[in-house]
Amino acid sequence: xxxxxxxxxxxxxxxxxxxxxxxxxxxxxxxxxxxxxxxxxxxxxxxxxxxxxxxxxxxxxxxxxxxxxxxxxxxxxxxxxxxxxxxxxxxxxxxxxxxxxxxxxxxxxxxxxxxxxxxxxxxxxxxxxxxxxxxxxxxxxxxxxxxxxxxxxxxxxxxxxxxxxxxxxxxxxxxxxxxxxxxxxxxxxxxxxxxxxxxxxxxxxxxxxxxxxxxxxxxxxxxxxxxxxxxxxxxxxxxxxxxxxxxxxxxxxxxxxxxxxxxxxxxxxxxxxxxxxxxxxxxxxxxxxxxxxxxxxxxxxxxxxxxxxxxxxxxxxxxxxxxxxxxxxxxxxxxxxxxxxxxxxxxxxxxxxxxxxxxxxxxxxxxxxxxxxxxxxxxxxxxxxxxxxxxxxxxxxxxxxxxxxxxxxxxxxxxx
Ligand SMILES: CC(C)(COP(=O)(O)OP(=O)(O)OC[C@H]1O[C@@H](n2cnc3c(N)ncnc32)[C@H](O)[C@@H]1OP(=O)(O)O)[C@@H](O)C(=O)NCCC(=O)NCCS
Numbered sequence: 001x002x003x004x005x006x007x008x009x010x011x012x013x014x015x016x017x018x019x020x021x022x023x024x025x026x027x028x029x030x031x032x033x034x035x036x037x038x039x040x041x042x043x044x045x046x047x048x049x050x051x052x053x054x055x056x057x058x059x060x061x062x063x064x065x066x067x068x069x070x071x072x073x074x075x076x077x078x079x080x081x082x083x084x085x086x087x088x089x090x091x092x093x094x095x096x097x098x099x100x101x102x103x104x105x106x107x108x109x110x111x112x113x114x115x116x117x118x119x120x121x122x123x124x125x126x127x128x129x130x131x132x133x134x135x136x137x138x139x140x141x142x143x144x145x146x147x148x149x150x151x152x153x154x155x156x157x158x159x160x161x162x163x164x165x166x167x168x169x170x171x172x173x174x175x176x177x178x179x180x181x182x183x184x185x186x187x188x189x190x191x192x193x194x195x196x197x198x199x200x201x202x203x204x205x206x207x208x209x210x211x212x213x214x215x216x217x218x219x220x221x222x223x224x225x226x227x228x229x230x231x232x233x234x235x236x237x238x239x240x241x242x243x244x245x246x247x248x249x250x251x252x253x254x255x256x257x258x259x260x261x262x263x264x265x266x267x268x269x270x271x272x273x274x275x276x277x278x279x280x281x282x283x284x285x286x287x288x289x290x291x292x293x294x295x296x297x298x299x300x301x302x303x304x305x306x307x308x309x310x311x312x313x314x315x316x317x318x319x320x321x322x323x324x325x326x327x328x329x330x331x332x333x334x335x336x337x338x339x340x341x342x343x344x345x346x347x348x349x350x351x352x353x354x355x356x357x358x359x360x361x362x363x364x365x366x367x368x369x370x371x372x373x374x375x376x377x378x379x380x381x382x383x384x385x386x387x388x389x390x391x392x393x394x395x396x397x398x399x400x401x402x403x404x405x406x407x408x409x410x411x412x413x414x415x416x
Pocket of ligand 1: 028029084085086087088091092093094095096097098099119120121122124125128
């Protein structure tokens with residue numbers, strides 16, 4: 001249902017308009033949205049990718065996209081990273097997000113971005129628009145003294161703290177190496193590193209404390225980094241600080257372990273928590289008492305195949321073969337129908353085409369569910385067990401999994 005009084009409109013780039021434009025988002029999240037935050041956001045926005053809704057002259061809806069690249073099996077794909085989505089509480093459920101989403105997906109199509117990605121405030125919102133869970137993320141919280149590895153390891157290198165300027169010289173380049181090998185990871189603009197990821201922006205400091213950036217060097221070579229916050233808390237028994245790991249990445253498992261051990265040795269810390277670990281987390285296999293982590297799994301990055309054919313052709317497949325998918329897609333009907341993936345056995349590239357009428361489909365599923373198998377987070381067998389697909393040909397599920405399976409579970413440490 002469209003409310004004709006409400007218009008979908010792009011904001012101009014002047015300060016007054018942008019401030020009014022973003023209000024539905026800051027109101028929705030009940031942020032104490034300071035001028036400092038606005039000035040930072042403003043530098044990160046791509047103004048020609050912002051879209052909003054006005055009722056008269058009042059901005060009542062806002063959303064935006066960032067130009068990103070997403071690592072997929074065997075390569076990468078251009079992606080619209082959707083962000084800053086909000087509708088004023090006075091104007092909810094009148095189709096405003098639906099209209100802004102249409103605009104954003106149309107713009108992504110014009111820019112040859114076959115997929116859109118986002119982090120959701122609530123998992124119920126985005127399946128309405130064809131998004132499915134693209135990655136999972138793990139969170140945990142553990143008493144520091146229970147954070148013990150089951151097996152000993154040789155000490156590795158040295159860890160030191162770096163300020164934003166030195167962090168900028170070291171960390172983004174290392175991340176870039178990791179990103180291109182980590183299915184599910186997304187590219188990060190240098191401004192984002194400088195203003196948001198390495199800098200201590202005001203947004204999280206009240207809840208999580210001061211931010212630090214640490215690097216691990218082995219024989220003078222950078223091998224990993226950690227970005228974390230420590231919230232100071234004291235009572236009559238002493239310090240009980242909480243250390244929150246925002247990000248920890250190493251070039252190899254030994255580097256990551258060395259960073260975890262270093263963090264676990266920080267004085268005055270009583271509790272360690274982490275928000276975006278991979279699932280399954282290697283720590284679960286490494287800890288002396290894994291249950292004490294209290295590892296919790298939640299939806300991570302959501303993904304929408306906007307141009308299904310281009311998206312499927314952008315990744316590689318694990319085996320040669322042919323599979324035909326019958327896809328429904330209410331929000332982007334151009335994707336509907338039967339699609340045949342023909343994978344040549346040598347390089348794993350697929351050619352994807354509309355199936356001829358003579359071809360019988362292997363499985364039938366909705367685009368939201370295809371999105372969950374796209375990066376390898378779930379399998380067709382998982383979908384079948386959840387009652388989310390129909391196997392149309394005996395063996396169809398197994399045939400599809402043979403092609404789509406990936407060596408490692410995808411992971412994204414980047415909140416889009
Ligand atoms: C989430 C939000 C943007 C939705 O905007 P909206 O304009 O109300 O959405 P629409 O009216 O276009 O809804 C489209 C469909 O999605 C459904 N939907 C929207 N928000 C939903 C939610 N939170 N839970 C379940 N369904 C939801 C609607 O019911 C509607 O379905 P229908 O077509 O079957 O009726 C808005 O409620 C909001 O700003 N919430 C607070 C901030 C927030 O969570 N932003 C998202 C950041 S990731």
